[in-house]
Amino acid sequence: MHASADVVPVADTAAVPIADSAAAAAEAAAAAVIPARPISFDDISLKASSGLAWRRKASATRAAYDAVKVKPFMSQLELNQTPLKSRGAPGVALLDYDGDGDVDIYVTNGPGRANSLFQNQLAQTGQAKFIDVALTAGVGAADQDSTGVCYGDIDNDGDEDLFVLGRMEPNRLFRNDGGTFSEIATSANVGGGSLGHASCTMGDINNDGLLDILVANSFDWARQDAIYTQYFGYNHRNQLYINRGANHFDEVLGSTGADKLANMPPGDSTISWAAAFVDIDQDGDVDIIHADDQAAMAPRSFGGVDRGYLQTFKNNGTGQFTNVTASMGLNSVSQWMGLAFGDLNSDGIIDMFATSMGAYFIPQVGMPIPKELTASRWWIGGANGFTDPGRGALGTTPTAGARAWRTTTTTVTRTSSSSATWMMVRSSARTIRVSSSATTAMPTSRGTRPRQRRPPSASSAATSTAWPSATSTATASSTSSTRPAAMRTRTCRS
16 A cells, blocks of 8 residues: 555554445545644754753864864865864664663763663653663763664574774673673674774674674774875775674674675775665665765766775675675765665665765865765665666755765554655754655565564664764564565664
């Protein structure tokens, strides 16, 4: 069942009487829909009573940035030495960490200020109010400059564990012990060293029933040489951790083929802000897409080298990957930063929305770059890959700030056979676009295990990643479909 622009489906739990005449049939059809109502949102975080008091503490590079920004002019050398993200790159995850049926919120913070775990009091009080329990739960990580975060049940004990990334410092893996957590990154072998960790996602790449972890890495944000001066020399390699059981992982990117980048010299790396485990061909295993940034370096069309692709890898079902970026139509260069997935045109095939710098930023600084090169855009999935349908009546996709770092789609159940997909694009300043469309139930990037989705009441909503990585995918759907049931994944960024 699909909804038109002016109607939405209603629950079909009650049987509709069989019509004996055309008039009865028309009456039954009219009763199956109701007029669409405007949807509005109330930002409860602005209310002190919500308990969502959070402020990001600046990173250690803030002082260096403040010293540079007061200069009337900067040389190229001074620009290269200017820190990026001196106010940090916080990550957000929505999960039911305590198993009480409501969605809690985990938000990362800067060095010297604890991360927050906002426990939702809906189950306890009937109101969506929150209490920050990060310190008592053991996930404060106040000594870390935290960036992205993702979650999933890594040990199959029935509760969600947290993986928190560090800016040029090791990551933290918090094992959920039933509402409180133990930090086990060192023994689990997922610290990852001192890299520009941006975002992460969890999924079962080899179908062994254990969640694996992919980390998207960028560069050292203390300087911007990677943005302006070198295509590959400053970039940090992504990391893929396979779960061996008993809370131990091995880093296997190089042995799985997921390090073979399209149009890249062997051994070189890109700037990856977002990564997703998602079954793009719906064959029952999770594939990989990561969003790479061309940044300020000239692309091939301007005499340079393309490095900013939506790098795409198909899984053969055993955790071995083949780069299919070009054949899937995703070797389109841009400053890719965020990823979201959903069935945007209700054809039963997964589509994608990817954020970039936005169409109006580069012209504002006087660079002769076509605005379409840096526009955020959606990609429509098909039998032979993805196509860019253009921006239609929108013309292009502006952003409110300099960059659109993050995006998410959410599948919300409306009936037993259809759902609504919501798409939100966020910039560094504010939300700039929200749209919705009716879709049939679909496999989503939530699952990498071959098992049925949880019912909505038990479904852990989504993931997120560090603010410049943009990929958070959320679903709360237990709908029926003729397509394969979605497998369970966790895609988290900031």
